[in-house]
Amino acid sequence: MAVIKKLKAIKIKQNHLLGIQDLSFSEISDILKQAKTFIALNKGSAKKLDTLRGKTQINLFFEPSTRTQSSFELAGKRLGADVMSMNVVNSAIKKGETLIDTAMTLNAMHPDIIVIRHHDSGAPNLLSQKVNCAVINAGDGAREHPTQALLDALTIINRKGKVEGLKIAICGDILHSRVARSNIYLMNMLGAEINIIAPSTLMPHSIERLGVKKFNNMKKGLEGCDIVMMLRLQNERMQGSFLPSAREYYEYFGLTPDKLKFAKKDALIMHPGPMNRGVEIDTNLADDINRSLIKEQVELGVAVRMACLKIFCKKI
Amino acid sequence: MKEKYLINAKIIDPKNQINEVGGLIIDSNGLIKAVGKKVTNGNLPAAATKIDLKNKILIPGIVDMKVFVGEPGYEYKENFKTLSSAALSGGVTSVLSMPNTLPVIDNVSMVDFLKRRGRDKASINIFPTATLTKNIEGKQMTEFGLLKRKGIVAFTDGLKAVQNPRMMSRIMSFANQSDSLIIQHAEDNVLSEGGCINEGEISTRLGLKSIPALAEKIIVQRDLSMLEEFPCRYHISQISSLKTISVIKRAKEEGLKFSTGVSINNLSLNENDIGDFKTFLKLSPPLRTENDRLELVNAINKNLIDVIVSDHKPEDEESKRLPFAQAASGASGIETLLSLALELAHNGSVKLEKIISAITCNPSKILGIKKGSLDVGSDADLCVFDMNKFWSVEKNKLKSKSKNTPIEGRKLQGKVALTFVKGELVYKNN
Numbered sequence: 001m002a003v004i005k006k007l008k009a010i011k012i013k014q015n016h017l018l019g020i021q022d023l024s025f026s027e028i029s030d031i032l033k034q035a036k037t038f039i040a041l042n043k044g045s046a047k048k049l050d051t052l053r054g055k056t057q058i059n060l061f062f063e064p065s066t067r068t069q070s071s072f073e074l075a076g077k078r079l080g081a082d083v084m085s086m087n088v089v090n091s092a093i094k095k096g097e098t099l100i101d102t103a104m105t106l107n108a109m110h111p112d113i114i115v116i117r118h119h120d121s122g123a124p125n126l127l128s129q130k131v132n133c134a135v136i137n138a139g140d141g142a143r144e145h146p147t148q149a150l151l152d153a154l155t156i157i158n159r160k161g162k163v164e165g166l167k168i169a170i171c172g173d174i175l176h177s178r179v180a181r182s183n184i185y186l187m188n189m190l191g192a193e194i195n196i197i198a199p200s201t202l203m204p205h206s207i208e209r210l211g212v213k214k215f216n217n218m219k220k221g222l223e224g225c226d227i228v229m230m231l232r233l234q235n236e237r238m239q240g241s242f243l244p245s246a247r248e249y250y251e252y253f254g255l256t257p258d259k260l261k262f263a264k265k266d267a268l269i270m271h272p273g274p275m276n277r278g279v280e281i282d283t284n285l286a287d288d289i290n291r292s293l294i295k296e297q298v299e300l301g302v303a304v305r306m307a308c309l310k311i312f313c314k315k316i
Numbered sequence: 317m318k319e320k321y322l323i324n325a326k327i328i329d330p331k332n333q334i335n336e337v338g339g340l341i342i343d344s345n346g347l348i349k350a351v352g353k354k355v356t357n358g359n360l361p362a363a364a365t366k367i368d369l370k371n372k373i374l375i376p377g378i379v380d381m382k383v384f385v386g387e388p389g390y391e392y393k394e395n396f397k398t399l400s401s402a403a404l405s406g407g408v409t410s411v412l413s414m415p416n417t418l419p420v421i422d423n424v425s426m427v428d429f430l431k432r433r434g435r436d437k438a439s440i441n442i443f444p445t446a447t448l449t450k451n452i453e454g455k456q457m458t459e460f461g462l463l464k465r466k467g468i469v470a471f472t473d474g475l476k477a478v479q480n481p482r483m484m485s486r487i488m489s490f491a492n493q494s495d496s497l498i499i500q501h502a503e504d505n506v507l508s509e510g511g512c513i514n515e516g517e518i519s520t521r522l523g524l525k526s527i528p529a530l531a532e533k534i535i536v537q538r539d540l541s542m543l544e545e546f547p548c549r550y551h552i553s554q555i556s557s558l559k560t561i562s563v564i565k566r567a568k569e570e571g572l573k574f575s576t577g578v579s580i581n582n583l584s585l586n587e588n589d590i591g592d593f594k595t596f597l598k599l600s601p602p603l604r605t606e607n608d609r610l611e612l613v614n615a616i617n618k619n620l621i622d623v624i625v626s627d628h629k630p631e632d633e634e635s636k637r638l639p640f641a642q643a644a645s646g647a648s649g650i651e652t653l654l655s656l657a658l659e660l661a662h663n664g665s666v667k668l669e670k671i672i673s674a675i676t677c678n679p680s681k682i683l684g685i686k687k688g689s690l691d692v693g694s695d696a697d698l699c700v701f702d703m704n705k706f707w708s709v710e711k712n713k714l715k716s717k718s719k720n721t722p723i724e725g726r727k728l729q730g731k732v733a734l735t736f737v738k739g740e741l742v743y744k745n746n
Contacts, residue, residue: 005643021521029509077460098634098637098638099638099639100637119642120637120639120640120641120642121522121523121524121593121639121641122522122524122592122593122639122641123593123594123639126593126637126638140523141523141524141641142523142524143521143522143524144523178523181520181521181523204519204520205515205516205517205519205520205526206517206520207520208517209517209520210517210520210521238600
């Protein structure tokens with residue numbers, strides 16, 4: 001508790017967390033600093049604070065999600081907020097009600113914070129124009145997933161001390177990945193060098209304009225990297241329209257001990273989950289406690305989301 | 317009707333190569349009786365009342381070759397009456413109405429309905445189109461001959477290209493036999509599936525599915541190849557990309573006969589204007605890069621593009637206040653077509669005469685209608701505008717029923733002062 005009080009003077013210009021692109025360097029450092037204070041708390045036995053006591057947090061998930069939704073739920077509860085999770089995927093809201101109408105309905109219940117995940121890029125931006133509370137983007141279309149990038153940064157800092165000067169490879173289905181985009185913006189801002197590795201059918205147009213180098217050859221892309229971030233490849237993309245087969249993909253873009261040798265000796269592996277073992281990543285590598293940060297990412301995810309909830313809830 | 321005398325105007329009529337200070341006489345039947353420098357105050361009866369245009373510019377009433385009306389089926393977006401007042405305030409006196417209504421215009425009885433509604437409710441000239449294929453399905457062609465006899469001036473599927481090349485070649489062949497004009501919305505459905513924005517850095521940043529320029533180029537290239545085999549009256553509705561321009565240039569050099577249009581939006585805006593998911597700038601074809609825009613402007617100067625259209629597509633708020641991917645595409649634009657086009661003249665990128673041609677005599681020549689000129693004996697459809705008047709676009713002041721202007725707040729120079737249809741003064745700007 002004492003540590004937390006030290007950080008009161010956090011200044012955030014935005015009312016909402018819609019994307020990494022909207023944040024400044026100092027805002028990002030503040031969020032990460034705040035998150036660090038929660039890491040220890042989450043490991044202790046008394047995990048509950050009263051920072052957001054009396055505040056209402058609504059989780060509005062238009063796409064199925066396990067880890068992000070539970071992570072936000074836990075984060076809110078640990079800060080003492082009343083958390084309500086609406087699983088829109090199966091609810092009446094899906095039947096013809098527009099996003100704006102849903103927003104108006106929820107707004108009438110006076111929440112302090114809405115966490116939204118939506119299959120359409122820009123949906124959180126639209127929502128934020130219509131409600132009086134803070135909106136946190138938990139992933140929109142193929143645009144941004146800011147809290148995932150923040151937790152990735154925190155995980156890297158936790159192990160390597162800093163992001164600046166590191167060489168990070170992001171590998172997989174970049175075209176459909178919001179995680180990749182948010183990470184590109186964030187790691188760039190924090191001073192990393194970024195290699196993007198993907199088959200050409202899953203490489204977005206003009207990606208190099210985002211300040212990265214692109215590779216179709218995984219071994220070349222991994223050369224000298226400190227961090228290897230693997231992305232999930234969705235099943236429907238494997239069957240012929242983007243890729244010939246899962247087997248072909250694994251051969252050229254799956255992370256195997258063989259390919260990992262091209263990265264630095266102490267290179268660490270990350271994955272936002274859920275993983276397809278044997279498709280994008282070798283199962284032993286995923287579980288290698290010396291190399292894999294995958295469990296740590298989940299752990300620190302709660303801390304980062306607590307920090308975001310605390311900071312953005314305050315603004316309103 | 318009394319005779320009307322308009323004097324002291326700067327007259328521009330590209331068809332008759334008139335560009336001089338003079339006047340115009342409208343006879344008692346609403347037809348143009350005389351036009352030119354000889355019509356001066358001194359040459360007219362002293363007692364007659366004259367309209368002194370004080371050196372404003374007088375051009376033929378604008379012919380807009382791409383307009384969505386809303387009737388039947390989408391009256392809540394736009395009807396003939398609201399369209400007319402919007403058009404007139406923009407100096408537009410004739411429009412080519414798209415067939416993408418509910419139901420679509422694909423049979424003779426629909427044309428009768430449309431003509432009746434147009435006659436009773438519209439105060440501008442409505443030239444209706446019918447679809448190329450039944451229900452815009454691209455499978456069965458419509459009755460070109462019978463529809464044409466009923467008064468259809470052109471055939472187009474409007475928002476969709478005919479995808480099947482065999483179908484398209486038969487359409488071309490049949491259209492030639494009935495001397496029908498066919499207009500293609502050039503976009504490959506498979507390449508553009510789910511897309512809503514130009515493919516490039518912006519689509520990558522916004523995480524939106526894209527419509528590659530290739531989707532347009534490939535249909536234009538296909539159609540022009542077929543046109544060699546099946547010559548007919550063929551018009552490309554709108555192009556948006558510099559890749560397509562190179563295809564058009566090559567075909568023109570080879571002597572192929574066809575015409576091409578462009579939307580004023582693609583000449584005045586680019587993909588950066590979409591900013592933070594502004595759905596009013598979601599258009600079809602999409603806005604592309606600044607480089608594409610510059611090349612399109614250039615293509616007008618090089619006579620590779622013949623027509624500028626407003627691509628007026630009124631959409632209500634409900635259709636636009638949605639996440640970008642779900643929002644309807646299209647923008648309201650008939651009222652701002654001329655003023656926005658004048659920007660190109662003011663900044664020196666296109667000569668004024670060229671712009672006037674692209675919105676008057678060129679479209680009417682392609683359509684084969686007696687509009688878009690100041691021919692003596694033709695209907696006195698006129699547009700008078702003040703080249704230098706400053707104004708800014710405010711959506712709530714627009715007359716169209718839908719307010720989805722893509723240029724809200726834009727400061728423009730040049731505004732319509734008077735509009736005449738068949739000799740009647742039907743719009744006057746205060």
